Amino acid sequence: xxxxxxxxxxxxxxxxxxxxxxxxxxxxxxxxxxxxxxxxxxxxxxxxxxxxxxxxxxxxxxxxxxxxxxxxxxxxxxxxxxxxxxxxxxxxxxxxxxxxxxxxxxxxxxxxxxxxxxxxxxxxxxxxxxxxxxxxxxxxxxxxxxxxxxxxxxxxxxxxxxxxxxxxxxxxxxxxxxxxxxxxxxxxxxxxxxxxxxxxxxxxxxxxxxxxxxxxxxxxxxxxxxxxxxxxxxxxxxxxxxxxxxxxxxxxxxxxxxxxxxxxxxxxxxxxxxxxxxxxxxxxxxxxxxxxxxxxxxxxxxxxxxxxxxxxxxxxxxxxxxxxxxxxxxxxxxxxxxxxxxxxxxxxxxxxxxxxxxxxxxxxxxxxxxxxxxxxxxxxxxxxxxxxxxxxxxxxxxxxxxxxxxxxxxxxxxxxxxxxxxxxxxxxxxxxxxxxxxxxxxxxxxxxxxxxxxxxxxxxxxxxxxxxxxxxxxxxxx
Amino acid sequence: xxxxxxxxxxxxxxxxxxxxxxxxxxxxxxxxxxxxxxxxxxxxxxxxxxxxxxxxxxxxxxxxxxxxxxxxxxxxxxxxxxxxxxxxxxxxxxxxxxxxxxxxxxxxxxxxxxxxxxxxxxxxxxxxxxxxxxxxxxxxxxxxxxxxxxxxxxxxxxxxxxxxxxxxxxxxxxxxxxxxxxxxxxxxxxxxxxxxxxxxxxxxxxxxxxxxxxxxxxxxxxxxxxxxxxxxxxxxxxxxxxxxxxxxxxxxxxxxxxxxxxxxxxxxxxxxxxxxxxxxxxxxxxxxxxxxxxxxxxxxxxxxxxxxxxxxxxxxxxxxxxxxxxxxxxxxxxxxxxxxxxxxxxxxxxxxxxxxxxxxxxxxxxxxxxxxxxxxxxxxxxxxxxxxxxxxxxxxxxxxxxxxxxxxxxxxxxxxxxxxxxxxxxxxxxxxxxxxxxxxxxxxxxxxxxxxxxxxxxxxxxxxxxxxxxxxxxxxxx
Numbered sequence: 001x002x003x004x005x006x007x008x009x010x011x012x013x014x015x016x017x018x019x020x021x022x023x024x025x026x027x028x029x030x031x032x033x034x035x036x037x038x039x040x041x042x043x044x045x046x047x048x049x050x051x052x053x054x055x056x057x058x059x060x061x062x063x064x065x066x067x068x069x070x071x072x073x074x075x076x077x078x079x080x081x082x083x084x085x086x087x088x089x090x091x092x093x094x095x096x097x098x099x100x101x102x103x104x105x106x107x108x109x110x111x112x113x114x115x116x117x118x119x120x121x122x123x124x125x126x127x128x129x130x131x132x133x134x135x136x137x138x139x140x141x142x143x144x145x146x147x148x149x150x151x152x153x154x155x156x157x158x159x160x161x162x163x164x165x166x167x168x169x170x171x172x173x174x175x176x177x178x179x180x181x182x183x184x185x186x187x188x189x190x191x192x193x194x195x196x197x198x199x200x201x202x203x204x205x206x207x208x209x210x211x212x213x214x215x216x217x218x219x220x221x222x223x224x225x226x227x228x229x230x231x232x233x234x235x236x237x238x239x240x241x242x243x244x245x246x247x248x249x250x251x252x253x254x255x256x257x258x259x260x261x262x263x264x265x266x267x268x269x270x271x272x273x274x275x276x277x278x279x280x281x282x283x284x285x286x287x288x289x290x291x292x293x294x295x296x297x298x299x300x301x302x303x304x305x306x307x308x309x310x311x312x313x314x315x316x317x318x319x320x321x322x323x324x325x326x327x328x329x330x331x332x333x334x335x336x337x338x339x340x341x342x343x344x345x346x347x348x349x350x351x352x353x354x355x356x357x358x359x360x361x362x363x364x365x366x367x368x369x370x371x372x373x374x375x376x377x378x379x380x381x382x383x384x385x386x387x388x389x390x391x392x393x394x395x396x397x398x399x400x401x402x403x404x405x406x407x408x409x410x411x412x413x414x415x416x417x418x419x420x421x422x423x424x425x426x427x428x429x430x431x432x433x434x435x436x437x438x439x440x441x442x443x444x445x446x447x448x449x450x451x452x453x454x455x456x457x458x459x460x461x462x463x464x465x466x467x468x469x470x471x472x473x474x475x476x477x478x
Numbered sequence: 479x480x481x482x483x484x485x486x487x488x489x490x491x492x493x494x495x496x497x498x499x500x501x502x503x504x505x506x507x508x509x510x511x512x513x514x515x516x517x518x519x520x521x522x523x524x525x526x527x528x529x530x531x532x533x534x535x536x537x538x539x540x541x542x543x544x545x546x547x548x549x550x551x552x553x554x555x556x557x558x559x560x561x562x563x564x565x566x567x568x569x570x571x572x573x574x575x576x577x578x579x580x581x582x583x584x585x586x587x588x589x590x591x592x593x594x595x596x597x598x599x600x601x602x603x604x605x606x607x608x609x610x611x612x613x614x615x616x617x618x619x620x621x622x623x624x625x626x627x628x629x630x631x632x633x634x635x636x637x638x639x640x641x642x643x644x645x646x647x648x649x650x651x652x653x654x655x656x657x658x659x660x661x662x663x664x665x666x667x668x669x670x671x672x673x674x675x676x677x678x679x680x681x682x683x684x685x686x687x688x689x690x691x692x693x694x695x696x697x698x699x700x701x702x703x704x705x706x707x708x709x710x711x712x713x714x715x716x717x718x719x720x721x722x723x724x725x726x727x728x729x730x731x732x733x734x735x736x737x738x739x740x741x742x743x744x745x746x747x748x749x750x751x752x753x754x755x756x757x758x759x760x761x762x763x764x765x766x767x768x769x770x771x772x773x774x775x776x777x778x779x780x781x782x783x784x785x786x787x788x789x790x791x792x793x794x795x796x797x798x799x800x801x802x803x804x805x806x807x808x809x810x811x812x813x814x815x816x817x818x819x820x821x822x823x824x825x826x827x828x829x830x831x832x833x834x835x836x837x838x839x840x841x842x843x844x845x846x847x848x849x850x851x852x853x854x855x856x857x858x859x860x861x862x863x864x865x866x867x868x869x870x871x872x873x874x875x876x877x878x879x880x881x882x883x884x885x886x887x888x889x890x891x892x893x894x895x896x897x898x899x900x901x902x903x904x905x906x907x908x909x910x911x912x913x914x915x916x917x918x919x920x921x922x923x924x925x926x927x928x929x930x931x932x933x934x935x936x937x938x939x940x941x942x943x944x945x946x947x948x949x950x951x952x953x954x955x956x
Contacts, residue, residue, distance in 0.1 A: 033601055033604060033605065035550070035551050035597070035600070035601070036555055036558055036597075036600050037551040037553045037554070037555060037588065037597075040551035040552075040553060041551075042548065042549070042550055042551070042597075042601050043548060043549040044548055044605075045546035045547065045548055045616070048546070048547050048548050048549055049546070049547070051549075052547065068523035068526070068527070069523065069526050069527070069530065070520065070521060070522055070523055070526050071520070071521040071526055071529075071621075071639060072513070072520055073513050073515040073518035073519070073520070073637055074518075074552075074590075074621060074623070074637055075515045075518060075574075075637070076515070077514055077515060080514055093580050093581065094580050095579075095580065096553075096576045096578070096579050096588075097576060097577065097578040097579075098574045098575060098576050098577075098590065099575065099576075099577045099578065100574070100575040100577065101573075101574050101575075101625035101636075102571050102572050102573065102625040103571065104625075110515065110574075112552075112576065112590070119513070119514075119515075119520075122513070122514050123511055123513070123520050126511060127511065127522075138523070142621075143549075143552060143620070145552070147579035147580040147582075158579075159551055159552055159553070161549060
């Protein structure tokens with residue numbers, strides 16, 4: 001029991017030091033290891049298995065909406081990166097440059113892709129000729145590199161894994177539909193798979209993607225009241241098409257530029273999962289992406305029949321849920337702490353007394369509740385329990401988000417909220433860059449998004465007092 | 479019909495110019511596109527879908543044998559690459575170097591990983607402490623970069639996609655078992671999923687991996703008699719462990735070095751699939767990895783009831799096989815050529831007369847055979863047909879391989895075979911590097927492998943006539 005205690009003690013309390021708590025959790029739950037490469041992390045098997053489940057969930061949604069996967073080179077020649085003016089200005093300062101291949105110096109530098117718009121555009125110019133070639137609905141799973149000054153595992157690393165969708169359409173309307181469709185796919189995925197509620201909305205001009213006409217975002221709120229941009233979807237209009245000369249012949253034989261979109265979600269969302277659901281005992285994984293949904297722990301496993309029964313239960317569950325048994329020689333107490341730390345949604349205990357009574361004990365990670373069920377019912381009750389854990393996590397996260405969402409019409413109040421009880425702040429904005437910058441400078445809060453379908457809370461800008469144009473969610477963010 | 483003819487005419491005959499045939503097929507079947515990046519290819523949706531199916535097949539085999547996926551950084555600091563002497567000598571001349579991050583020059587250059595032994599070793603030194611931590615059975619899916627002078631899509635490109643397994647074991651015996659286990663996984667995968675028969679064996683010292691104690695390989699024979707190294711598995715002994723100080727405490731509390739392996743298979747195998755099974759009408763895909771296994775083509779689709787029936791059949795098959803319907807306004811003739819070119823294993827035709835008779839027409843891509851079956855039987859007959867196509871492809875490929883496998887004890891004969899009827903040549907070797915180099919220089923053939931469990935064909939080296947130590951498969955290779 002001394003060992004169990006130590007294990008738990010080693011995590012800093014989240015109320016005491018949230019940043020340290022985060023670092024403790026990712027290390028203790030074996031999600032990542034630091035590497036010898038500046039700003040790059042090693043994703044360990046348990047962390048990567050979460051990513052694989054996220055990939056499966058997103059990839060099937062992309063395919064259901066008609067998208068196909070492709071693979072583009074990881075390098076972008078400097079000249080190609082420069083073709084779209086806003087885009088290169090946004091990304092050139094933070095890319096890694098390859099200057100030598102083997103011992104030969106390259107005639108033209110190559111950057112390691114920070115994102116692949118330019119490569120997709122170059123390819124689209126090659127393969128799009130007629131209206132019959134449209135739409136092109138492509139996606140790519142890969143890693144990208146952005147030279148970051150300060151890094152934190154999952155949240156901001158020099159290299160990270162992501163998917164990037166890139167589509168080309170015949171009309172502006174179709175591109176806009178796609179942009180919103182994929183934003184909705186992200187939002188639905190976050191709620192239904194990750195139990196993370198998100199605010200959907202549009203980014204301001206200041207915060208939009210380099211080269212986009214408009215950027216849409218889903219924003220989640222972390223336990224400490226900071227916002228996390230969790231996925232973005234961009235409408236490019238025909239800006240890239242003009243820069244890369246991507247034209248098609250329409251049905252009346254006229255040359256037209258295509259309209260494009262791109263959208264992405266990354267390993268950053270794993271940081272979101274940790275900070276939305278985690279607690280002072282460690283990780284709390286939403287059941288639908290947990291690598292292990294049920295951990296079976298035999299109690300008094302040396303006693304006759306215990307291991308056999310535990311194995312039998314494990315086998316029976318293995319077609320229905322992701323289940324694992326820990327029959328190592330460590331103490332049950334050690335195991336309890338270990339799988340709590342790792343956020344396994346359900347612990348299933350079975351010992352001699354349980355076998356006598358024909359029952360197992362289920363312990364929920366989300367609220368610690370103990371449930372006794374008949375062994376005969378495991379195939380129905382365990383999946384039900386996982387669903388109910390999902391629902392509870394989503395309910396709790398939504399309640400916390402709502403509790404930390406403030407509405408104000410007073411700037412002093414705004415400042416006080418940011419500094420004392422951070423969260424989302426709903427406040428009106430005149431639409432001027434000057435006010436957006438002033439708010440950031442004075443409070444540290446940035447505009448997170450202009451939400452869809454929400455009512456104005458006043459008719460005056462929170463900053464300058466002039467006529468308000470938009471309701472904005474503001475907040476400090478990762 | 480003029481269009482159909484043109485489509486077929488555009489492919490060079492494989493007997494006339496095999497290299498041009500290969501290039502024609504990969505372009506016409508929409509597998510790849512050339513990119514603006516020297517030596518890098520774009521893998522298009524149809525090509526990438528083949529890779530996804532290969533990934534699924536391999537990944538499930540890796541997981542069944544206890545392996546876990548991880549992700550390591552794509553960069554290797556120069557100092558880390560240099561830790562194992564043979565390894566750096568093998569790879570340093572062909573890596574891409576990153577020298578700048580944003581506008582800042584790096585204090586230490588980073589190479590883009592050509593392979594990740596050094597990163598895995600660095601991590602293993604961190605996470606392996608006790609015998610309880612062993613074995614570590616890790617795999618990674620990623621892309622790697624090797625600065626190649628001459629490139630050809632799939633076969634040799636500057637960047638390519640692959641998986642790399644990296645394992646650490648307590649004993650030399652366990653590492654050797656793992657090395658052979660994974661070689662066998664590759665061979666079984668090639669035969670059962672790709673219908674490609676392979677020769678398993680050990681590489682000579684000259685041909686082994688940089689840093690390995692021994693390298694094992696599976697070698698396939700292409701239609702033109704050239705060999706393709708299709709997967710390799712390396713036993714590192716404790717060489718890397720000593721260079722990276724990866725030690726563990728054994729059960730009797732002694733410090734021991736781990737023993738390691740690595741093994742990889744890449745998108746190169748797609749080149750193998752093309753060159754083993756393809757024919758003068760284009761690609762021929764083995765059914766188990768074909769993105770579309772059955773293409774449904776409605777005939778006289780404007781006639782009443784045809785499209786409805788075709789859709790119904792498509793729906794019925796969609797739970798059982800990967801099926802697609804082409805009801806575009808192109809002519810059936812155009813569609814027939816198109817899906818022949820793309821190597822779809824089965825074409826299912828249905829027209830008004832078929833509906834009257836309650837039948838569909840199945841046309842096999844592998845041999846052109848037409849089969850009439852009752853609509854009632856599609857759920858059983860179509861999967862059976864796919865299996866029988868697989869068996870036939872494997873049988874044909876094995877027959878061709880055997881036909882092009884020669885045995886000789888005479889050097890003049892050896893030279894004649896290589897230059898006139900290339901294939902695998904089984905001939906004895908004394909084990910001396912000088913003879914291996916002389917054979918390569920004089921004939922262009924390299925040692926492909928020393929096969930397992932095959933009988934000696936003479937007791938003299940084919941080159942020097944001295945005592946032979948090994949039977950070797952020789953051949954020209956990609």
